[in-house]
Amino acid sequence: MTKISLKINGMGCDGCAKKIENLLNNNQIKAKVSFKTKTAKISYDEAKTNLQTISQIITDAGYTIVKDN
Numbered sequence: 694m695t696k697i698s699l700k701i702n703g704m705g706c707d708g709c710a711k712k713i714e715n716l717l718n719n720n721q722i723k724a725k726v727s728f729k730t731k732t733a734k735i736s737y738d739e740a741k742t743n744l745q746t747i748s749q750i751i752t753d754a755g756y757t758i759v760k761d762n
């Protein structure tokens with residue numbers, strides 16, 4: 694399992710965080726999203742998915758991933 698942490702912009706409430714969690718969970722990606730800290734803690738199997746796919750799911754839902762480098 695690969696573990697990553699992403700900063701997400703565009704969430705307006707706890708429901709948004711839950712929505713992102715559900716979308717990722719539906720794609721066999723474990724996610725714990727916090728509206729408070731605007732952070733998604735994600736773990737995924739590299740044999741099944743990748744960071745690009747995960748980013749796509751989040752941005753398709755209308756949110757933005759903050760690049761921190």
Ligand SMILES: [Cu+2]
Nearest residue numbers: 705706708709
């Ligand atoms: Cu919301």
